[in-house]
Amino acid sequence: MSKERSGRASIQSRPATDVVENERSDDPGVARYPRDQLIAMLAQMQLIRHFEERAAEQYTKARIGGYIHLNVGEEATVVGSVAALRPTDYLIGSYRTHGHALARGTDPRAVMAELFGREAGTSKGRGGSMHLFDKKHRFLGGYGIVGGHLPIAAGLGLAIDYLGGDEAVMCVFGEGATNIGAFHESLNVAKLWGLPVVWVCANNQYAMGHSVAMDSAVTEIHRKACAYDMPGERVDGMDVLAVRQACEAALERARRERLPSLVECVTYRYRGHSMADQRKYRTEDEVRAWRERDPINWFERRLIAAKLLDENEAKRIEREADEKAAAAVDFAEHAPDPDPADLGKYVYASDEEM
Amino acid sequence: MSKERSGRASIQSRPATDVVENERSDDPGVARYPRDQLIAMLAQMQLIRHFEERAAEQYTKARIGGYIHLNVGEEATVVGSVAALRPTDYLIGSYRTHGHALARGTDPRAVMAELFGREAGTSKGRGGSMHLFDKKHRFLGGYGIVGGHLPIAAGLGLAIDYLGGDEAVMCVFGEGATNIGAFHESLNVAKLWGLPVVWVCANNQYAMGHSVAMDSAVTEIHRKACAYDMPGERVDGMDVLAVRQACEAALERARRERLPSLVECVTYRYRGHSMADQRKYRTEDEVRAWRERDPINWFERRLIAAKLLDENEAKRIEREADEKAAAAVDFAEHAPDPDPADLGKYVYASDEEM
Amino acid sequence: MPVMTYREALNTCLREEMRRDDKVFLLGEDIGKFDGAYAVTQGLLREFGPKRVRDTPIAEEAIAGCAIGAAMLGLRPVVEFMTINFILLAIDQIVNNAAKMRYMFGGEVKLPMVIRTPAGSGGQLSAQHSQSMEGWFANVPGMKVVAPSTPADARAMLKTAIRGDDPVLFLENLHLYNARGEVPTEEQLVPFGQARVAREGRDVTLVAHSRMTPLALQVAEKLASDGVQAEVVDLRSLRPLDRETLVRSVEKTTRAVVLEEDWPTFGVGAEIAATIQEHAFDWLDAPVLRVGLAEVPMPYSKVLEQAAIPDADRVIKAVRRTLERRR
Amino acid sequence: MPVMTYREALNTCLREEMRRDDKVFLLGEDIGKFDGAYAVTQGLLREFGPKRVRDTPIAEEAIAGCAIGAAMLGLRPVVEFMTINFILLAIDQIVNNAAKMRYMFGGEVKLPMVIRTPAGSGGQLSAQHSQSMEGWFANVPGMKVVAPSTPADARAMLKTAIRGDDPVLFLENLHLYNARGEVPTEEQLVPFGQARVAREGRDVTLVAHSRMTPLALQVAEKLASDGVQAEVVDLRSLRPLDRETLVRSVEKTTRAVVLEEDWPTFGVGAEIAATIQEHAFDWLDAPVLRVGLAEVPMPYSKVLEQAAIPDADRVIKAVRRTLERRR
Numbered sequence A, B: 001m002s003k004e005r006s007g008r009a010s011i012q013s014r015p016a017t018d019v020v021e022n023e024r025s026d027d028p029g030v031a032r033y034p035r036d037q038l039i040a041m042l043a044q045m046q047l048i049r050h051f052e053e054r055a056a057e058q059y060t061k062a063r064i065g066g067y068i069h070l071n072v073g074e075e076a077t078v079v080g081s082v083a084a085l086r087p088t089d090y091l092i093g094s095y096r097t098h099g100h101a102l103a104r105g106t107d108p109r110a111v112m113a114e115l116f117g118r119e120a121g122t123s124k125g126r127g128g129s130m131h132l133f134d135k136k137h138r139f140l141g142g143y144g145i146v147g148g149h150l151p152i153a154a155g156l157g158l159a160i161d162y163l164g165g166d167e168a169v170m171c172v173f174g175e176g177a178t179n180i181g182a183f184h185e186s187l188n189v190a191k192l193w194g195l196p197v198v199w200v201c202a203n204n205q206y207a208m209g210h211s212v213a214m215d216s217a218v219t220e221i222h223r224k225a226c227a228y229d230m231p232g233e234r235v236d237g238m239d240v241l242a243v244r245q246a247c248e249a250a251l252e253r254a255r256r257e258r259l260p261s262l263v264e265c266v267t268y269r270y271r272g273h274s275m276a277d278q279r280k281y282r283t284e285d286e287v288r289a290w291r292e293r294d295p296i297n298w299f300e301r302r303l304i305a306a307k308l309l310d311e312n313e314a315k316r317i318e319r320e321a322d323e324k325a326a327a328a329v330d331f332a333e334h335a336p337d338p339d340p341a342d343l344g345k346y347v348y349a350s351d352e353e354m
Numbered sequence C, D: 001m002p003v004m005t006y007r008e009a010l011n012t013c014l015r016e017e018m019r020r021d022d023k024v025f026l027l028g029e030d031i032g033k034f035d036g037a038y039a040v041t042q043g044l045l046r047e048f049g050p051k052r053v054r055d056t057p058i059a060e061e062a063i064a065g066c067a068i069g070a071a072m073l074g075l076r077p078v079v080e081f082m083t084i085n086f087i088l089l090a091i092d093q094i095v096n097n098a099a100k101m102r103y104m105f106g107g108e109v110k111l112p113m114v115i116r117t118p119a120g121s122g123g124q125l126s127a128q129h130s131q132s133m134e135g136w137f138a139n140v141p142g143m144k145v146v147a148p149s150t151p152a153d154a155r156a157m158l159k160t161a162i163r164g165d166d167p168v169l170f171l172e173n174l175h176l177y178n179a180r181g182e183v184p185t186e187e188q189l190v191p192f193g194q195a196r197v198a199r200e201g202r203d204v205t206l207v208a209h210s211r212m213t214p215l216a217l218q219v220a221e222k223l224a225s226d227g228v229q230a231e232v233v234d235l236r237s238l239r240p241l242d243r244e245t246l247v248r249s250v251e252k253t254t255r256a257v258v259l260e261e262d263w264p265t266f267g268v269g270a271e272i273a274a275t276i277q278e279h280a281f282d283w284l285d286a287p288v289l290r291v292g293l294a295e296v297p298m299p300y301s302k303v304l305e306q307a308a309i310p311d312a313d314r315v316i317k318a319v320r321r322t323l324e325r326r327r
């Protein structure tokens, strides 16, 4: 039988330095983290929201090409999971990872520049929205083939184990990716070989126009962990602290016990699958119901209730986030394109050395 | 949580015509089936054993080429599962399916002729050992890519469902195939779409030189059904009647409830992976221990204990099986090769019609 | 003759064939409720219901395998892969099963199945979403690979594909879906293995398929204003390949340039050039040249992408190089 | 110089490279406990232990992905796929990830990884186990594809592959493993992109790679006894392709025949023919001919299989056709 763990697995979070400030909060989630971290998380969520809205705007103005897939609505899942990582850990994800890069610390200007296809972009304009990359922050890329990065995540875990490190790998993907072969092969080898990988599924209810139930025999995605004797856990993906807590626990299991886990974050994307998607496969009511549980509003309210934030500060945080997003657009607009003469660069590493 | 069923799921077997003969047997397995069917199953097991041994002999004489993968040791799993099928059901398998074809009723001469690469072979000598085929008996082929036939089995189920038939599909494969992506994708769609497919895993302990534990995070293969909310069941694959009973129940679930199942038959291959395999990855002791539970001996003894068979009859059955196998070799030896001028035949169906 | 888009022609054809034969059914990701990622299957779920327009999980290998199994039992599945870039996840099923089964089972089985998928580059879809691997499938005996370039051919060749008894890779192109053209009202079937002379000329043969055909026609138009009469051969089908039409054209023009949207090295154009030099050797006055994608993974940046994709200028340059050669 | 088999040369090289650099490790099915399906990795588990000789489940996609991930973090994985026939299950990882990542991530990552696998036909392995798809990988920018034909090259090129910083498909062949040849004791590395003139001649160029090279040499020997001096060019590397050596040879001989173990239509030989006609057009006295597999899924039956695989007779016939042409 599957050995699913409850969401209340013991937590070994990072050393809390200023716990004092909120130790008396009634909100157990809030009480768990120091104020500066909580505020930083809120700021990141706001940054993602505003960055994405501005990116959408630029897309409709045709300043951005290709497909872009936004994290709007999923900020708690994104920020909660990434916040659980140590700086030395590795993160790898799908094509829907603007937010992950931002949460990991990538300069918003470099992300936006990438969307604009500029040389100053995270991938020098070669990758675009689907293929962000930031070696410095150990964000090892966005990938466009559904499920295609899961085997790579296993390989990162393998390398860590080989080299004897105590880093862990977080691999994020959508629930639609759990029906593809690569998911199965990757989770099997991760458990079999004891690789330090945390599999984070952002279950945003849809894979393009397909609801979970249209695609998956088991709709509680976390239960798929049973086929690998791996802990599987479902967490409210609109609750940034619940996500963080679950991911921290899973990362510790990965790091210390070499036990990989599957963490399902139940969330929602407010927008279409990509900016190109205008289809009607879900009701207005459904979207509205989810928006009522907006992760940013909710978190803001919790922080205010815990007296860690006031309305003014909240407004300031939001304003600053939007300013950063605007500055990113401004930067990207004025950044130079790659030189067409460099078309053939970066195909082979050896050639460049020789 | 997975809804695994116990091995004692209710049985709706085929109409028993001569149950009288053995209704008083103490052996509940034996009591379940009419004598003629029991004897026929024994005869099939003997035929497979002798056919395979003769094939091995011909292989060492270089009368047979390519790879050949024998069912020796697995006769109970093969015969028990195939016996559970109705004539209208479909069977599909891997490269290790001489026994399945024979159990399904394919003329041993046609099977041996295929191994000899003759025009009279089941696949006109084009397929060889790994690619037997018998449309008439609804054995829809042996396939050489591990896991590669599982998606096809789902498609057969889809077609039955589309056409509104009450046939079922049995798909047989090794335990090594349960770690590959195709397994996951196929079982998921089978459950999701309610396809009448029974997934029969012959867990013969090894995938070439790999033990189950070397390859699979979950070593009780039947438990992998949990990831699809599908009944999963483990059965003693050396007990032909237990296998048959489990498969009958699963086929009925597939047929009536459109509920696919995973049936794991725990068995052993006495020989190497293929005739080419002479490696030492298992101990003599292990092989001996399994041979002590030889499925043919065991079944013979049970039938004798139930007074459905005596030693003389048993000898006769074995002798007849060997005669059939010998006749198959004889037939194959003298059968003509394909005409090299026909090399280009059978590439396209449309061309032949036009 | 009514004018419609390539997309409408495909949609019409699917509708017609599904009405005609209830063994024809569709399966693929987002083809039903979502109406198809590129709207080719729009409205078909409504008309035919979920049994015949089956939305599938993201599981390309299972999709292909399901089509194979269904075809074995006499159905006529038409698969949509959202784009050709995802076909690599199913290529084992297509190449090792679909293409080989009839042969390896001694002719005992037929596989009437079609895999529709758009290839092509442009639109800044970057490295993983801008490919054209049709040449790999065209290398495989047992497969048929077709790539119509006009709405009329799209409708007529999809009919041939659906009614045929073999696995067909039916290549569409993101940049052709909105292309408009006349489509006869009456039913038309174009047999595979017949290239089409899309424009006659005597000075040079431009060989193209799929989206490269309109580019070739555009180039021919430009060349005409300079007095160069280019003949355009639209291959339409890669396997079977109509070598005769190709050779006949080059026997007349004595020169050829191949346009291709894949990478030339070991790409589709290599076969075309090899075929022409083999069968029209004595007529050729210049080497066959190839114009295709730059040999890099497709970059996202617009300026780089433009530099990578074949355009009229690059084709014209190649034509000029070809024409420079004396007889 | 010591004489060893191709298999021993590979085994020696793996051992040497693993001793030299502890970042080098092996992964694949049955490479450890079973000593390798074709015994190439024999004894390595014993020497290096299970961390460096990692037996994997049957999960080709995961295997390839694991190699990619490990390479990203600076390891040098050497994958064995039991035969090339199973590579289609991993081709998405190889083509969409390994080959493209460096480019699509703006040069920020290196992928020093090698995929070793035997291709080839013969031995009655039938349709699903007799293939050669190296041409598809050679079509992909970002990949390197090499196919040594001698023990010495096998050792030297595998070293280059392992020490290089790019993904390499390293093609072996079932029928070469027992081939014997001299292998220098001192360390040798053969840079990729350099074909080898395996035999000099002036009348016709035979172009080959992998197992077709010994066949070409055998043909050249036979032709010599008839007074025809054939030059044999062993490509060794398909991507990068050494067009110069090819062209130089044909400029001398004015004629060429390509031997290939894949299907010619859209196969490897097409590129060779296209290259030669493009770059040696004025020297060519006859069309470049191709001799490859019959265009059918490989049949099991010995007589049919023999009819399908290129042999000396068929190559000689093609050479004769080529020589018939006057200057």
Ligand SMILES: Cc1ncc(C[n+]2csc(CCOP(=O)(O)OP(=O)(O)O)c2C)c(N)n1
Pocket (backbone or CB within 6 Å): A069, A096, A144, A145, A146, A147, A173, A174, A175, A176, A177, A178, A204, A206, A207, A208, A273, C029, C058, C060, C082, C086, C089
């Ligand atoms: C293998 C593959 N098949 C199809 C696609 C097209 N596609 C892109 S995203 C997507 C939906 C993925 O859904 P999910 O995994 O839930 O992630 P989400 O987009 O919701 O974040 C599809 C079908 C693809 N990129 N790769």
Ligand SMILES: Cc1ncc(C[n+]2csc(CCOP(=O)(O)OP(=O)(O)O)c2C)c(N)n1
Pocket (backbone or CB within 6 Å): B069, B096, B144, B145, B146, B147, B173, B174, B175, B176, B177, B178, B204, B206, B207, B208, B273, D029, D058, D060, D082, D086, D089
């Ligand atoms: C995709 C793939 N990888 C590798 C192989 C080589 N191979 C053939 S059989 C086999 C072992 C399969 O083991 P299992 O599934 O347990 O079946 P068994 O042979 O025991 O019946 C392997 C690795 C293959 N045929 N296909």
Ligand SMILES: [Mg+2]
Pocket (backbone or CB within 6 Å): A174, A175, A176, A202, A203, A204, A205, A206, A207, A208
């Ligand atoms: Mg989703």
Ligand SMILES: [Mg+2]
Pocket (backbone or CB within 6 Å): B174, B175, B176, B202, B203, B204, B205, B206, B207, B208
């Ligand atoms: Mg096994």
